[in-house]
Amino acid sequence: xxxxxxxxxxxxxxxxxxxxxxxxxxxxxxxxxxxxxxxxxxxxxxxxxxxxxxxxxxxxxxxxxxxxxxxxxxxxxxxxxxxxxxxxxxxxxxxxxxxxxxxxxxxxxxxxxxxxxxxxxxxxxxxxxxxxxxxxxxxxxxxxxxxxxxxxxxxxxxxxxxxxxxxxxxxxxxxxxxxxxxxxxxxxxxxxxxxxxxxxxxxxxxxxxxxxxxxxxxxxxxxxxxxxxxxxxxxxxxxxxxxxxxxxxxxxxxxxxxxxxxxxxxxxxxxxxxxxxxxxxxxxxxxxxxxxxxxxxxxxxxxxxxxxxxxxxxxxxxxxxxxxxxxxxxxxxxxxxxxxxxxxxxxxx
Amino acid sequence: xxxxxxxxxxxxxxxxxxxxxxxxxxxxxxxxxxxxxxxxxxxxxxxxxxxxxxxxxxxxxxxxxxxxxxxxxxxxxxxxxxxxxxxxxxxxxxxxxxxxxxxxxxxxxxxxxxxxxxxxxxxxxxxxxxxxxxxxxxxxxxxxxxxxxxxxxxxxxxxxxxxxxxxxxxxxxxxxxxxxxxxxxxxxxxxxxxxxxxxxxxxxxxxxxxxxxxxxxxxxxxxxxxxxxxxxxxxxxxxxxxxxxxxxxxxxxxxxxxxxxxxxxxxxxxxxxxxxxxxxxxxxxxxxxxxxxxxxxxxxxxxxxxxxxxxxxxxxxxxxxxxxxxxxxxxxxxxxxxxxxxxxxxxxx
Numbered sequence: 001x002x003x004x005x006x007x008x009x010x011x012x013x014x015x016x017x018x019x020x021x022x023x024x025x026x027x028x029x030x031x032x033x034x035x036x037x038x039x040x041x042x043x044x045x046x047x048x049x050x051x052x053x054x055x056x057x058x059x060x061x062x063x064x065x066x067x068x069x070x071x072x073x074x075x076x077x078x079x080x081x082x083x084x085x086x087x088x089x090x091x092x093x094x095x096x097x098x099x100x101x102x103x104x105x106x107x108x109x110x111x112x113x114x115x116x117x118x119x120x121x122x123x124x125x126x127x128x129x130x131x132x133x134x135x136x137x138x139x140x141x142x143x144x145x146x147x148x149x150x151x152x153x154x155x156x157x158x159x160x161x162x163x164x165x166x167x168x169x170x171x172x173x174x175x176x177x178x179x180x181x182x183x184x185x186x187x188x189x190x191x192x193x194x195x196x197x198x199x200x201x202x203x204x205x206x207x208x209x210x211x212x213x214x215x216x217x218x219x220x221x222x223x224x225x226x227x228x229x230x231x232x233x234x235x236x237x238x239x240x241x242x243x244x245x246x247x248x249x250x251x252x253x254x255x256x257x258x259x260x261x262x263x264x265x266x267x268x269x270x271x272x273x274x275x276x277x278x279x280x281x282x283x284x285x286x287x288x289x290x291x292x293x294x295x296x297x298x299x300x301x302x303x304x305x306x307x308x309x310x311x312x313x314x315x316x317x318x319x320x321x322x323x324x325x326x327x328x329x330x331x332x333x334x335x336x337x338x339x340x341x342x343x344x345x346x347x348x349x
Numbered sequence: 350x351x352x353x354x355x356x357x358x359x360x361x362x363x364x365x366x367x368x369x370x371x372x373x374x375x376x377x378x379x380x381x382x383x384x385x386x387x388x389x390x391x392x393x394x395x396x397x398x399x400x401x402x403x404x405x406x407x408x409x410x411x412x413x414x415x416x417x418x419x420x421x422x423x424x425x426x427x428x429x430x431x432x433x434x435x436x437x438x439x440x441x442x443x444x445x446x447x448x449x450x451x452x453x454x455x456x457x458x459x460x461x462x463x464x465x466x467x468x469x470x471x472x473x474x475x476x477x478x479x480x481x482x483x484x485x486x487x488x489x490x491x492x493x494x495x496x497x498x499x500x501x502x503x504x505x506x507x508x509x510x511x512x513x514x515x516x517x518x519x520x521x522x523x524x525x526x527x528x529x530x531x532x533x534x535x536x537x538x539x540x541x542x543x544x545x546x547x548x549x550x551x552x553x554x555x556x557x558x559x560x561x562x563x564x565x566x567x568x569x570x571x572x573x574x575x576x577x578x579x580x581x582x583x584x585x586x587x588x589x590x591x592x593x594x595x596x597x598x599x600x601x602x603x604x605x606x607x608x609x610x611x612x613x614x615x616x617x618x619x620x621x622x623x624x625x626x627x628x629x630x631x632x633x634x635x636x637x638x639x640x641x642x643x644x645x646x647x648x649x650x651x652x653x654x655x656x657x658x659x660x661x662x663x664x665x666x667x668x669x670x671x672x673x674x675x676x677x678x679x680x681x682x683x684x685x686x687x688x689x690x691x692x693x694x695x696x697x698x
Contacts, residue, residue, distance in 0.1 A: 143527045
């Protein structure tokens with residue numbers, strides 16, 4: 001079983017990032033497998049766009065292909081003045097909008113050679129295999145929460161039981177509560193300007209609403225995501241509230257924040273989403289932002305960055321940002337502090 | 350015991366971030382406690398500068414006091430073109446250097462009102478307290494690894510046993526191996542330019558070298574950090590290698606990366622640091638960067654950002670960055686992907 005665990009990645013599609021920033025703009029040579037598209041049209045039309053593992057070639061956009069301007073040889077004096085306290089207290093580094101597409105990274109995606117992840121695994125004895133599988137799966141979960149893992153499509157096969165136990169036991173609830181506690185304490189510590197422009201952004205799925213009943217029927221992440229099935233679940237408007245998030249939400253409202261709900265669900269699901277949210281206790285928000293027709297096919301990080309920046313462009317100050325995916329929290333206009341809720345069931349790019 | 354855990358933060362100094370970006374540049378009103386200095390001179394002269402909990406007033410630098418230019422009302426069309434694929438595949442959002450100090454955030458630090466973190470804790474029954482303490486401590490650790498926690502000075506009192514068990518058992522080693530595996534797989538997936546400018550940055554303490562023997566004598570993070578004692582340990586040059594990091598290190602070298610060691614240790618500890626590194630197997634590196642006289646008192650995030658930017662200014666491409674602290678990984682010139690090694694024993698700002 002351990003050997004299977006150690007090779008779990010072999011039979012799965014583990015996709016890795018390859019950012020060729022500052023590397024000459026020729027397409028990178030591939031290693032065994034074709035490069036994957038970044039801009040696959042979202043199949044999961046009515047939801048957060050997941051990473052799609054299609055194997056058609058990547059075609060970077062023209063802006064991406066441009067050589068980046070040299071940040072490599074700025075004058076030291078100019079640099080020195082600019083380094084003071086960059087992003088120190090943003091929980092996630094705040095990506096300041098430079099309004100210059102030339103300084104954007106040009107990420108590429110490719111699949112690693114099979115079995116390339118195994119060499120550092122310490123040989124596991126035959127004794128205590130279950131314990132070791134548990135520990136390996138815990139390491140996998142922590143690596144994901146710290147954003148060390150490359151994008152993945154399903155939970156590692158041998159971690160199915162671990163993830164199910166985690167999600168259905170106390171650990172997940174405690175983790176959620178800890179994040180909500182930290183967020184609430186932070187929110188209370190802020191002296192709001194009080195002009196109605198103090199904002200907090202919440203993701204919806206696995207941040208305010210729990211889709212655990214759905215994932216219980218789909219292996220808690222062991223199955224490859226099926227957008228058609230998931231949309232049928234969404235349309236039922238039956239997702240329960242994450243209780244710690246609901247308490248945080250009410251506290252954030254009480255403190256005077258304007259709340260923005262920013263979800264990867266599509267505009268077509270607006271009515272059921274509102275119905276679901278209100279039914280389980282989320283009553284007030286400034287704006288519910290869903291993917292419009294122009295947003296489909298965008299990476300979640302891109303879509304959410306754009307929408308957050310539209311919020312700040314209206315004059316709102318995003319002081320807090322809560323989401324279960326790193327794609328909720330990275331990018332631009334991320335706000336002064338971000339809070340990563342746990343989610344070992346799926347990864348959205 | 351649980352009640353003590355729930356109030357663990359009360360008796361400790363839990364410092365929180367307050368970023369007043371885009372808020373008028375008046376000093377923020379305090380809540381009960383004085384604002385803390387950002388630029389306290391490092392007492393722990395020979396090491397990573399830790400967060401110093403002095404209670405003297407904060408004096409933001411002039412550049413910090415300036416009102417930030419408005420990113421709130423850029424033209425939508427200009428914004429749209431610039432949002433494409435921001436930071437998508439950087440594990441940590443890459444903070445692109447804008448060379449404009451006006452767009453820097455102005456973080457402030459203050460201490461939360463006592464006991465402000467408790468309200469969302471679910472009441473804990475008398476049954477199964479040990480299990481619940483364990484789970485709460487696991488949640489605390491998870492929150493730290495995901496960078497959800499505000500800066501902290503010591504491990505929560507009730508989590509001392511948990512952290513000791515974690516550090517001395519298999520879990521820590523497995524977590525380290527998982528991160529090294531991911532980093533190695535990523536490194537192998539990159540097609541290096543091969544001009545000698547492909548770079549990887551490693552932190553030293555708790556990234557390449559383990560100070561576990563020291564922390565075993567100091568409560569695994571339960572004691573407030575004592576720089577004098579720690580420096581005596583450093584001078585012994587007896588820190589063992591983190592084995593998974595050593596394997597990764599050798600793989601990175603074999604692949605042709607230039608390695609930069611970027612440590613919060615001071616220049617005065619260069620000789621013992623080199624001795625220690627070489628003794629345990631780290632043989633080759635391009636440059637070992639330590640805190641010079643001008644770097645003391647800087648936040649680790651600032652210091653490391655500056656030094657990484659000097660590296661890129663020399664033309665190197667930082668493709669990977671490994672560290673156990675978020676301050677190793679946030680800021681500017683963070684590289685194409687970052688890898689956060691676990692460390693529940695201390696937090697460095």
